[in-house]
Amino acid sequence: MTLKRAFWAAGFIGLIPLSIGIYLRVTTGHQLAAYGSVIPWGLWVAQYIYFIGLSAGAFLLSSLVYVFGVKRFEPIGRLAVFSAIVTLLLALFTIWMDIGHLERFWHVFAFANFSSPMAWMIWLYTVYFALLVVEFWLLMRRDLVVAKGAGGLRGFVSRVASLGSRDTSDAGLARDMRRVRILATIGVPLAIMFHGGVGALFGVLAARPYWHSGMYPIIFLVSALASGGALLTVASAIFQEGWRAHREMIVTLGRVVLGLLLLDALFEFSELFIGIYGGDPSFLQSVSIALSGPYGIVFWVLQVGIGLVLPVLLLAGPLRRDPRAVTAACAAVVIGFIGVRLNIVIPGLSVEEIRGLTAAVDDPRVSAVYFPSLFEWVFSIGIGGLGLILFGLGEVFLPLSRHLPSVDAQS
Amino acid sequence: MEAELESQAVTRREVLSRAAIGAVVGAAAARASVVAATAPERAHHWGMVIDTRRCIGCEACVIACKIENKTPPGVFYTVVTRETLPGARNDRPVFMTKPCFQCEKPPCVPVCPVNATYKRPSDGIVVVDYDRCIGCRYCMTACPYGARWFDFGEDYPLDEEAGPIISPEYSQYRERVPDASPVGNVRKCTFCLHLQDENGEYDREAGRWPACAKTCPTRAIHFGDLDDPESDVSVLLRERNAIRVKEELGTEPSVYYLL
Numbered sequence: 166m167t168l169k170r171a172f173w174a175a176g177f178i179g180l181i182p183l184s185i186g187i188y189l190r191v192t193t194g195h196q197l198a199a200y201g202s203v204i205p206w207g208l209w210v211a212q213y214i215y216f217i218g219l220s221a222g223a224f225l226l227s228s229l230v231y232v233f234g235v236k237r238f239e240p241i242g243r244l245a246v247f248s249a250i251v252t253l254l255l256a257l258f259t260i261w262m263d264i265g266h267l268e269r270f271w272h273v274f275a276f277a278n279f280s281s282p283m284a285w286m287i288w289l290y291t292v293y294f295a296l297l298v299v300e301f302w303l304l305m306r307r308d309l310v311v312a313k314g315a316g317g318l319r320g321f322v323s324r325v326a327s328l329g330s331r332d333t334s335d336a337g338l339a340r341d342m343r344r345v346r347i348l349a350t351i352g353v354p355l356a357i358m359f360h361g362g363v364g365a366l367f368g369v370l371a372a373r374p375y376w377h378s379g380m381y382p383i384i385f386l387v388s389a390l391a392s393g394g395a396l397l398t399v400a401s402a403i404f405q406e407g408w409r410a411h412r413e414m415i416v417t418l419g420r421v422v423l424g425l426l427l428l429d430a431l432f433e434f435s436e437l438f439i440g441i442y443g444g445d446p447s448f449l450q451s452v453s454i455a456l457s458g459p460y461g462i463v464f465w466v467l468q469v470g471i472g473l474v475l476p477v478l479l480l481a482g483p484l485r486r487d488p489r490a491v492t493a494a495c496a497a498v499v500i501g502f503i504g505v506r507l508n509i510v511i512p513g514l515s516v517e518e519i520r521g522l523t524a525a526v527d528d529p530r531v532s533a534v535y536f537p538s539l540f541e542w543v544f545s546i547g548i549g550g551l552g553l554i555l556f557g558l559g560e561v562f563l564p565l566s567r568h569l570p571s572v573d574a575q576s
Numbered sequence: 577m578e579a580e581l582e583s584q585a586v587t588r589r590e591v592l593s594r595a596a597i598g599a600v601v602g603a604a605a606a607r608a609s610v611v612a613a614t615a616p617e618r619a620h621h622w623g624m625v626i627d628t629r630r631c632i633g634c635e636a637c638v639i640a641c642k643i644e645n646k647t648p649p650g651v652f653y654t655v656v657t658r659e660t661l662p663g664a665r666n667d668r669p670v671f672m673t674k675p676c677f678q679c680e681k682p683p684c685v686p687v688c689p690v691n692a693t694y695k696r697p698s699d700g701i702v703v704v705d706y707d708r709c710i711g712c713r714y715c716m717t718a719c720p721y722g723a724r725w726f727d728f729g730e731d732y733p734l735d736e737e738a739g740p741i742i743s744p745e746y747s748q749y750r751e752r753v754p755d756a757s758p759v760g761n762v763r764k765c766t767f768c769l770h771l772q773d774e775n776g777e778y779d780r781e782a783g784r785w786p787a788c789a790k791t792c793p794t795r796a797i798h799f800g801d802l803d804d805p806e807s808d809v810s811v812l813l814r815e816r817n818a819i820r821v822k823e824e825l826g827t828e829p830s831v832y833y834l835l
Contacts (some may be wrong), residue, residue: 194729194760202650202725205713265711265726265760272690272710283714284689371825372683372720518722519674519821521657526638530650530728 172403176557179550186544190262197540201530203523204514208507208537209263212545214363215392215506216256216552217290218385219499221360222393224249224297224352226421231300231349237417240410241401244565246301248393248400251555253294255548262544282366289359296355300348303341306330308564322562360389367509375451375513380436387432388505391425394418395476395498402492404560412488419491422498423480430473447516455512459534463504472501511535619776620699622767623802623830624789625809625818626673630796633658633671637788637797641675644768644787646743646752649732651725653765654788661835670835673797675788676723676765677821677829678702684715684724693762699776700830701767703746706757715762720822721829729759744770767799802830 189197200207227245229235238245261270273287305326310333312323364385367376398418402408408415440448455464479485479494515533517523523533537545559565633656641653653676658669678695682702685693692709695702716724731741731752741752747770750758771784778784778799789799800807809832812818818832 194755195726196728196730198728201728202716203722205716205726263712265709265713265762266757269690269708269710272692272708276690276692276708278686278688278691280686281689281714283687283712287689366714369687370683370718372718514717518720519657519672521659521672522655522674522722525655525657525674526652528650528652530726530730531652531655 172553173557176550176553179547179553181547181550182543183547183551186540186547187262189540190544191267195265197538199538199541200535201528201532203517203531203533204511204535206263206510206514207535208541208545209259211503211506211510212548213256213260213263214385214509215503216252216259216548217363218360218389218502218506219393219396220249220253220256221356221386222389222391223252223397224293224356224393225390226394226397228349228353231345232353237414240414241397241418243301243304243563244400244404245397246297246304247559247563247565248396248556250294250297250301251552251559252396253290253297254555255552257290257294258551259545259548282362282369286359286362286366289355289362293352293355293359296348296352300345300352302326302328303345303348305563306341307333307338312564319562357386361386367513372518373513373516374445374448375440375516376509378436378440380432384429384432384436387425387429388502391422391429392498392502392505394422394425395495395502398422398495399492399499400556402488402495404556404565408488408492415488415491416486419480419485419488419494422495423477426473426476426480426498450516451512454515455508459536460508460511463507467501467504468508470501471497472504476501618697618700618803620801621803621830622678622699622701622778623800623809623832624675624786625798625812625832625834627796627798627812627834628670628672629834630794631656631671631673632794632796633669634793636791636793637673640787640791641765645745645766646741647725647763648727648752649730651727651763653725653763672833673788674721674723675767675786675831676702677721677827677831678765678767680828680830681826682719683825683827684719687714687718689714696769699769699772701769702764703766703769704762704764706746706748706750706761709757709761711760711762713762720825720827724762724764727758727761727763729754746770 198207223245226238227242227249230238230242230245261267264270273284274291277288278284309323309327310330313320313327315323361382364382367373368378368381371377398415401411401418402415437452441452454460476494476497479490479497484490515535517533523531525531635656637654638652638656641647645653647653654673657672657674659672660667661670678701680700682695685695685702688694688709689712690708690710692705693702693715694705711726713726716726734741742749743752743758745758745766750756752759768786771786772778773784778786780790783790786797786799789797798808798812800809802809802813804810812834813832816834818834820829820832
């Protein structure tokens with residue numbers, strides 16, 4: 166109970182910095198941000214790829230249930246789709262605030278450039294977003310109809326969200342599940358394309374040797390699965406009946422996360438090893454910025470310590486069958502991957518593209534050193550608070566893992 | 577293949593699929609002919625040859641550019657770097673003024689999600705459509721030369737009596753106001769294309785010449801049409817050994833350096 170209260174408190178307190186951040190962004194534009202013309206992307210872009218990775222990962226794991234019919238994960242199927250929607254919303258809101266002209270986001274649809282990986286990514290996740298919403302509605306439809314009768318706010322929300330549907334029959338449920346299966350099947354290649362596309366967005370840039378690798382789209386996918394799986398584990402341990410009800414599933418999820426985490430580490434190692442051995446000066450400089458210097462703590466403590474070593478020890482060690490240890494390990498992954506994302510964006514941009522460029526003019530916007538400003542932190546923390554609120558609302562209004570006859574009706 | 581098809585009875589499916597292929601091919605051909613008829617011919621290939629041995633590092637080009645284009649703090653269409661050459665056995669810096677290289681294959685152009693930046697077909701200058709650019713800054717990450725700058729909306733201390741700041745860029749004469757383009761846009765050197773006449777010609781005698789090249793006291797910045805064999809720049813490229821920066825990326829810059 167106290168944990169729940171702390172959760173809500175954290176969420177609502179988070180709305181304060183979010184409001185301040187949005188207000189400052191709208192009134193002062195980008196003036197208070199610390200990025201510049203040498204490092205044009207900062208904390209918000211890292212946060213964006215972090216959340217979009219969580220979304221793609223959570224969605225792809227939900228396909229285990231809805232495409233491949235893995236019964237064991239059935240209780241978290243809807244939670245996974247819901248998590249994918251929430252994290253996608255957080256990602257899109259963050260990147261919307263990051264562009265220079267908020268009011269022009271529709272240009273991406275009106276003035277299509279088919280050769281831009283960014284344009285493709287945006288179109289694909291627009292379709293993906295629509296698909297997620299429809300799929301989630303189908304998954305929730307009958308429960309919403311059932312919950313109509315409940316009094317108070319919950320009943321009201323259910324009445325609105327059920328969009329006038331009245332069918333509570335098992336046949337109707339079976340029909341929903343058939344449609345979900347079709348949507349989820351379309352969603353799998355879609356999620357692979359759009360998140361691979363996020364990796365490609367970075368990978369195609371020959372100007373940035375640190376990013377310019379065929380591994381990038383693949384690493385993005387694997388790391389999305391690892392971090393999305395970890396988020397799902399944490400969410401299923403906290404929400405609804407919590408870890409006591411989902412012991413077995415959490416332990417199994419932990420194993421999946423362990424495998425994905427090790428695969429991700431292998432790919433990252435390969436990427437670094439090949440690049441360092443190859444010895445491209447710009448690549449080496451980016452790596453040395455990531456591994457030592459001002460960002461070293463992000464790599465060694467956040468990415469490697471919290472995001473890899475600690476969870477691997479917990480997930481592979483003697484505590485691996487304790488759902489609380491598995492949850493802690495997955496929480497560490499969710500936190501540690503913030504470091505993974507920061508270490509993709511910032512070191513890749515921290516290399517002067519022309520030697521002496523930053524020394525040529527004395528201007529804070531022309532600097533190869535970046536540390537997010539208070540304004541950027543405030544907004545980012547606020548987005549985190551918004552995430553807690555959205556998850557909390559889902560917990561209150563939506564029966565995400567309640568076992569209804571749906572399982573029986575389908576089989 | 578075709579003969580084989582003709583020997584068989586033609587089904588409706590085949591007719592439809594042939595019709596569809598025909599329509600696609602026809603549409604593509606029509607589009608190609610429209611593009612060919614409407615796209616302006618390449619009339620010029622503006623470029624620069626910068627003689628680093630003449631450059632004294634005075635940065636008059638940087639100031640001239642700022643005054644001409646009225647660029648805000650943090651936006652420098654050209655800068656002068658002062659670095660020793662890699663492997664040089666002395667500590668003598670090489671001064672290098674660095675405008676946009678107006679690449680023949682600009683990596684910044686294809687990545688733009690909204691087609692806001694493009695290479696002008698008529699003269700090869702890479703421009704930004706301020707009204708279309710959403711400010712995502714992807715082009716800045718794609719440029720290997722640090723030639724693109726984000727306008728954060730900052731201003732130098734203003735003298736109120738001097739009146740509003742009006743930049744002649746792209747001959748649009750935009751007045752600088754908060755929140756309105758080019759604030760929130762990516763900006764770059766345009767070879768001062770607003771100084772071209774209606775035929776797209778510059779005229780050095782009349783003062784219609786890129787500000788940096790016009791100002792340079794040691795005449796280190798040569799500007800001209802690389803397609804015109806008699807231009808200064810073409811003669812220099814014939815007679816001297818020039819290099820382009822990061823040639824290995826295949827961007828084919830239109831700016832050359834003499835070392």
